[in-house]
Amino acid sequence: MESSQSIVLGDVEIFRVVEWQGTLMPGTDLLPDTTDQTWRDNTDWLEPDHWEPDTGLVVGAIQTWVLRSGGRTILIDTGVGNGRERPSRALFHHRHGDFLNRLTQAGVHPQAVDLVVNTHLHGDHVGWNTHDVDGQWMPTFPNAQYLIPTADDTYFGPTGGYAGGRRPDDRLIYEDSITPIHRADQAVLWDDTYRIDDNLTLESAPGHTPGSSVLHLESGTDRAIFVGDLVHSPIQLLHPSCSSCLCLDPHRAATTRRRILEQAADQRQLVIPAHLGGSGAVEIRRAGTNFTLGEWAATPAAPR
Template identity: 40%
Template sequence: MPQLLRVGEVDIVPLLEWQGTFITRGTLLPSSDAAEWSDNASWLDPTFWSAQTDGVPLHSRSYVIRSDGQLILVDTGIGNGKNRPQVPPFNGLDTDYLSRLCDEIGDVEAVDVVINTHIHQDHVGWNTRLVDGQWRPTFPRATYLLPGADYEEWNRSRGSDAGADEVFLDSVLPVVDTGQASFYTGERVVDQNITIVAAPGHSPGSSVVMIVSAGESAVITGDIVHTPMQLAHPEQHLVFDADPVRAVSSRRTVLAAVADAGSIMLPAHFGRAGGLWLTRDGSGFSIAEWVPLTAE
């Protein structure tokens, strides 16, 4: 049964697409301290890290939001049937994600807005699906909100990275070609409860989604963090960060705002479902409490 989080008058449902391990701690966070992870194995292992293999279990997760009369989908995961040889577990993926999404929302035509927090293969995949041999927008009525800086960068660099080109061609351009794309930069108000806020570094247009309603708040943090250990050490950059210096700055800014406002943090990739409250802890942050999800 889907799990629900209510923030003021906004309903949020996390939707898991995929879970598994394809990368080690040392590769994901090149500057991380192996001994410190071992010292924290009591709570990291096995949900967030395997002490035996050094692997980091990750989730691919979307968020379904009902707000101000709209149905909004934040990030669309990996997608089915996409050619992704660079990450073998994502290559030719075949899951029941879309059927479970439709169980939740009724039909793909119910989606009013799709928000991509950034243009990476595991956040734009279900923007499209294969129909009669062509990649078509999965959500025919939706406006797709895409980060303009990412689009410009990927479009400019076409031809330099075959893997990136494939993602661009099969999951981004089809929604542009149908006129469904709308590009955002900086801050973009989606409705009275939801605002997209820039958090560049992981990618040029990397962003977070802020939900504020009836005195409560939450932040969908996209890829500013991949593991809870980055909460304690925001300075540890991801191997996937395009600009590590800006990514660290954005991570610190967002995490501080989440902790100071008492907002719920909603991560994309943590190996556990649910939101969490943060507290400041020295030069970093720690998990004060996990937010329980309730059955719909």
């Protein structure tokens, strides 16, 4: 990547590869505890990267964050993937995109990836774990270890009845994107915390899913936290009690979100959610019992 396309925090280089970007759903559907006025009160900074005031639709991205740390190439989440059966999600169903070409053009060849972090096991975070090889799902990154939260592996896998069998997609996601990783002996399950290297540590952050996690970056004087789906919209940085409609345990997600954001504010961590458009990362400050936005990171806008 050209230097203008990445940022460096301490000894870690960071950039992202976008699989998809566009409008998702009305803001009040994504965050049921908000009102239309909540969104309109913040139009000046939400538009155009995070919300469309004319339609009321949230703008988001499906993207992979790429880290170079300790001589290794690390991917945080792997998007939707191609050719998947996803009957519950039209956007993901039988999708065919050029994500792998984008990844290669960014200088990341699948064989050179050392580690894949799945922050949780929803379908838009694990899709490119695998790809179709002669009709069989195989690991896309053949030399990588895949870090998978144990709680999600249990809940979404056969032990948990594929998330209780409520959605056919959950079984399909696990069987095409997780089972092949186990079969290839590339899965590493972890609980509570997991130290990747001197710069990076995973921490459990349950609520969105049972095993949802965040990744802490601490290198030199720089701090960042990749919060996955703990934050779907920057509105939640100002209103941390508002969980998304996609959270399996909204109350627990809100409690976890506040704890993580308090830590981020106190430690001056750059907050990097999974799905934000625009620069994709922002600092936050305490404002009484809530937070206010600081500086947005100088990362390049994700392509549409």
